[in-house]
Amino acid sequence: MHISNRGKLKIAALVLNLVLLIIGIIYLIPFIWMVLSSFKLNADVLSIPIKILPEPGISKVILTP
């Protein structure tokens, strides 16, 4: 099967963008974790199993010293 030059370029662009997106997300993970952790209680930050999303109700965090 013959793939035209244009089609090759399109596939290359798709692969490149996919790779770049994955790299970008890897770079963002600690940042996202930081923001999510800032809404958690002390006990929830290091709990097992991991709680990715904070418990509903931000007031809880604000009210706890």
Add this chain to the structure above:
Amino acid sequence: MKKKSIGIQKATYYNRLQKQGYIFILPTLLLFSLFLIYPMLDAFRLSLYEWNFAGSPLYIGLKNFIKLFTTKRFWSSYSVTLQFTFLSVFLLMFISFWLSLAFTSKLCWFKQLYQSMVFLPVILPMVAIAVVWKFMFQSTGLLSVVFLDIFGWNIPWLTSTKVAPYTMVLVNVWKFTGYYMVMFIAGLLNIPDVYHEAAKIDGAGFWRRLVHITLPLLKNTIILVFVSCAIFSFGTFALQYVMTGGGPSRSTEVLTLLIYKEAFEYTKFGYSAAISVMFFLTLFIFSIIQLKIFSSEAEV
């Protein structure tokens, strides 16, 4: 004749201006030398004394340096710093170069989005980053649990002498990739498109264009990135101080951390000043070598 006299007049005029200029920079110069240059030079004097901050300094000659060269702790710290610097420089330059190449290519669709994703860690302060990563690396933290659950690897990120130094490099690379990537992008955008188009018409492929056009024209940027990367990596402090505090059995105790500990924990200010002098000499020799290479290449 007339021209000459005008020339002389002009010269004296500029000379006068220059003298006035010194008056204008005098306040800054005074503060600078009092609070920056004097303490720096004073470290050299202090390295010949024994001083515990409370009593008066005692002159002991070169004993600090003799002690320095014979203690194992200094040399292990030195090698840890060198290892950290080499790995950081290599990985940072490699990753940021390829990323910048990808971001400047025409195949990349969302340049701004990817760039800001990679650049985000640069704007955060080092201490905040170190705290977040420390939480993620704890045995119940995000990364440890994820690696254990998905890959089945139990990686002792911060508690093993074999892994902890590489963990430091990982965080350092994560933080500074964006910074050097921006430098590389600035250099790459300075290369005119004409060269690439001409080479394409002549039938040159990607690798040939990279080696014969991009790299030679990017040489100055590469040298700049290499030097600043090496100097910044050599002077790393906050990362190790916050994350491990010297690490499991001093495996991440870099030179700056040793200087800090000797001065403020063991109150040996003279000894710590001697380490600072060694630290300074290393960077001094490095920059001289780099300047020599740089100037010899500029002549050719």
